[in-house]
Amino acid sequence: MKKFFSSIQLLLLGTAQAASQWQNVRLGGGGGFVPGIVFHPKTAGVVYARTDIGGLYRLNAADDSWTAVTDAITDDAGWHNWGVDAVALDPQDDAKVYAAFGLYTNDWDPSNGQIGRSADRGATWQFADLPFKVGGNMPGRGMGERLAVDPANPDILYFGARSGKGLWKSTDGGASFAKIDSFTAVGTYAPQPGDTTGLNSDIQGLTFVTFDSTSATLDGATSRIFVGTADNSTASLYMSEDAGATWSALKDQPGKFFPHKGKLSPAEKALYISYADGTGPYDGTNGAVYRYDIAAGAFKDITPSIGEAINFGFGGLALDAQKPGTVVVASLNSWWPDARLFRSTDSGATWSQLWEWADYPEMNLRYKQNVDKAPWIGPGFLDIDTKDLGWMIEALEIDPHDSDHWLYGTGLTLYGGHDLTKWDAGSWDEKLTISSLADGIEETSVQDVASVPGGTELLAATGDVGGFTFADAAALGTAPKVNWMNPQWTTNVGVDYAGAAVKSVVRIGNSAGTKQIALSSDGGATWREHPGADTSANGGTVALGADGKVVVWSAASGSVLRSQDEGAFSKVASLSSGAIVASDKQNGSVFYGGSGSSFYVSKDAGSSFGATGKLGSATAVRDIAAHPAKAGDVWVSTDAGVFHSTDYGATFTQTSTTLTNTFQVALGVGKDKESWNIYAFGHVAAGPRLYGSGDSGATWTDIQGDTQGFGSIDGGTKLAGSGNVAGLVSQSSSLIDYFGNNKASTADDNVGARDYYIVDEHHHV
CATH class of the missing domain: 2.130.10.10 (YVTN repeat-like/Quinoprotein amine dehydrogenase)
Incomplete structure (x- = not known):
């Protein structure tokens, strides 16, 4: 099963010309x-x-903290670089680091793997393309290291591949690799040969490469090398004593384990x-x-x-x-x-x-x-x-x-x-x-984010560790004292707030067979199980009415459901299963929905929905964001771009034809705290990135920059503009980053940006 893993990051943009900068929002x-x-x-x-899904990190020995060194290479084209299947260091040069990049060997990752090399401790990278895939998030990813540098000759590297691809060697410092045909063992074990996804049916290949630095050199290379393989038959450990020219299985080795x-x-x-x-x-x-x-x-x-x-x-x-x-x-x-x-x-x-x-x-x-x-x-x-x-x-x-x-x-x-x-x-x-x-x-799975105007600064629904509440902007730089508990679920996938009753919050989990919806009346500080919940629904998207009285839940496990005054949930027949739902943030009677190319509105507090205004040539509604302060003002992200309505969705106007094929859209307080910025993941001439607009979408500015990647922008990313801090936006994608002063810049002064929080997203198993 695929899951999306993420974190949260902040980018600071000011008025002086400088590069974008990123640090962690601290978990x-x-x-x-x-x-x-x-x-x-x-x-x-x-x-x-x-x-396995959060990239590579370098230790800061002075305080035991870590710095991400692969954020810049994990953009929309290089999202598979979040997976790191092996790391090697050059014993003769402490500035050089090598890594095997790629997430999956099945079709979840369409790209072949690469061996990345850096001569400046991960600040910049170059790549050697491999003719096969690398599986940083595949079974067996803790074995290793599969990549090693010859201690006698740093031009020589060995890499043990998965998927039956064998042993590979570089003689030019990692710039290129060639297969070693004399090594014939391929590591034939697959945990579940019949797995049709390819996740557990792919053979796991070679497990580690270890040079014997005490052995003699042969033509300048270390002569003795050990290689482990994923076999549990008679041989899984091999040795060369002639610098990789020939190989033999070690005698009397254990035969039944890996x-x-x-x-x-x-x-x-x-x-x-x-x-x-x-x-x-x-x-x-x-x-x-x-x-x-x-x-x-x-x-x-x-x-x-x-x-x-x-x-x-x-x-x-x-x-x-x-x-x-x-x-x-x-x-x-x-x-x-x-x-x-x-x-x-x-x-x-x-x-x-x-x-x-x-x-x-x-x-x-x-x-x-x-x-x-x-x-x-x-x-x-x-x-x-x-x-x-x-x-x-x-x-x-x-x-x-x-x-x-x-x-x-x-x-x-x-x-x-x-x-x-x-x-x-x-x-x-x-x-x-x-x-x-x-x-x-930071490799936490941030599944959804919300920022409450006049309330909680950031609510982050996460996989594996539940979720977190950051009361204000100052809290973003401090690890939380507690995660979401009572009820505590492994994964929360959605969170929303009541725009006119800002202490009211709802969240949903995705564990089948148990009650998976919870409420908070103190902005997410404490939680209680929704009294109307049963065990039949989980996952999907959730919307809380502006007055906090009605929950509309488009459950992944089935129908669109509705509960009023914390009562039992009933089916909403007029929205199809899987529809996106959102609430108007100032009018408690109004909810919005999206399914296929159609936009829907409910004016009876979610009891029924009807199709309304057309969205140009769009064929897919991907996200809906209601204006935090204006009733009837709603923004819709589609495969044709961002559309805007000021009349509860009766009519729509496309914001700009330069921004197309958009995914998430969000609003956040602008520089004067009265205007509102618009943020969206989408495509312009500069490519697929995170963009911001300070003029209601007439023009869009790249606010991602070249030093920060968010993975694939269509990989389930989420956005939440801050309702409290000018220029702050939270994005669910793949690393939680934080930055807190005013040194960077934007080309579009209208955006009025000061701080940007972002989160990257990956597939995880």
């Missing part, structure tokens, strides 16, 4: 899966984290491998950890014992470069009661656990947790679940320059700390601190 906790972390082996503080990580300990001349019986990130009920003695050519099973049968595989694997023989491994998925992490200081001969059972159900813990950077993780997750340490642990690293600094990725956030060696104290009382350290990483 602080990541909000999604971090499958890979790479430390530079020689330069302290150079660290990258890859995400190798997830293969990491070299140079001082020990050993390769450590984590194995699981699933390829992740969700599966795995058995597994092992092995140590391969390179000189002896022998494997040793060093799997930690838990005193009972193992019901999980192993994913994350970290080595301490400062203390050879010190190893940390993590369960790929231990769904109850928590993740399992183990540490050995004697090359896996003995292990200690991060927690163990005391008198059941009590647990002895070697750690305490800190979520100051993302306080909502506490009440929203840690306080209501046993899995304090997380799940889907594939990325796990110890800083090669600091034995106390470590990081690991989960399905929710990125954890870590700066006192790892406390683990070795041998006492349950000497606890290390595990903190959420994902500040700046």
Whole structure:
């Protein structure tokens, strides 16, 4: 199943000529899966984290925050660059970083993958096109790293492909790649061969490439290379001792598991491998950890014992470069009661656990947790679940320059700390601190956004972590203390407010079989279940009447529904299933609808709808935005452009023929706080971008700029102009960004822009 994942961003535009600038609207906790972390082996503080749908990030070591380094390459044409399937660093040049870009190997992503290369730590990128797809959000995305730079020769890179495409090599520093025909293993495992979507039926290919930096060089290249493959038969680990000319399967290797990580300990001349019986990130009920003695050519099973049968595989694997023989491994998925992490200081001969059972159900813990950077993780997750340490642990690293600094990725956030060696104290009382350290990483699924004039500045309905309320503009720079709870659903897909009763808010979720609509009477600070809800409806779009008395809900699970005064929902027969719905923000009797090429109006508080004015040559109504302050003033986004009505939709005028094929449309307070800006995703001569107008749509200005991408503008993006702060607009697309001063500029002074919040959107599974 596809989902759209997003975040929220702010662009500042002023009057002086300067480039657009972006920073995060702060959630602080990541909000999604971090499958890979790479430390530079020689330069302290150079660290990258890859995400499956949120791009690539670089660590700011001074404060444990992260900076997005792929936003500029994720525009409408390059939206697939949000998926990062592998990362590699040049050991000889700490400014160089390489990444494998692409979201899916099935038809959800129509584009082939690319290997991106940057010589300035991600500030700018160049690309090598690949003749096949890359799957940064495909099953098995936590394995790796599939991309590696030869430590003896930085012109040489290897990339292990998916989909049976084999092993590829570059000899020009990543500018081009060619297939290595002598490597014939392709990684034949597919989780579900019969899956017609192609998501689980595609074979997962190669899982990691690891150079042996202790081996001799051959013609200037490292001679010994290890490659893992997604096979669980007799061989899944291969080695070359002649710089990739020939390959052979390692003898006596484990045969029934998939190798997830293969990491070299140079001082020990050993390769450590984590194995699981699933390829992740969700599966795995058995597994092992092995140590391969390179000189002896022998494997040793060093799997930690838990005193009972193992019901999980192993994913994350970290080595301490400062203390050879010190190893940390993590369960790929231990769904109850928590993740399992183990540490050995004697090359896996003995292990200690991060927690163990005391008198059941009590647990002895070697750690305490800190979520100051993302306080909502506490009440929203840690306080209501046993899995304090997380799940889907594939990325796990110890800083090669600091034995106390470590990081690991989960399905929710990125954890870590700066006192790892406390683990070795041998006492349950000497606890290390595990903190959420994902500040700046944003891959939260923002499904909808709303800004309430005279009320809450931003309401963000999100996937996986529910949703968030930002009371005012100042709150946009601070991680929320709590996510949407009581009721708490995994995903909220819609939110709306009452224009004349601004404390009244409604939200909807998309989980089938449970009640999925909630109300707030305090602007989204607290919530209660809608008393008229039943379990038959979920998803879709929702509209709350201007007086807060009527809810019209176009449910994805069926019909358009209506509830008045919090009563039971009944079917609205005059709107077809799947119609877009919106409310007039000043007249509680009026609602709007859109379906196909037709626009509909209800003047009896949503009881019935009738078709009204024509929308030119449009064949698809895509979004409806009622003016926050003027009754009967409504804007409609269509495949032919933006249309405007001032008479409740009786007649429409197209705003401008230069802006065509539009998707979302929104209104926000203009520079004098009396005028209103119009914002839309659409096409003009400059291409598909986010545009703004300060003259009622007569002219449109590109407000996206060249340094920020929002992914595909037709990928479910949402817009909400601020009703409180001049020039502020929230957009649901793919990264939550925030900016708060007046240094940038716009070519159109009429827009009166000062701050722009935006959110990007991706497909996620």
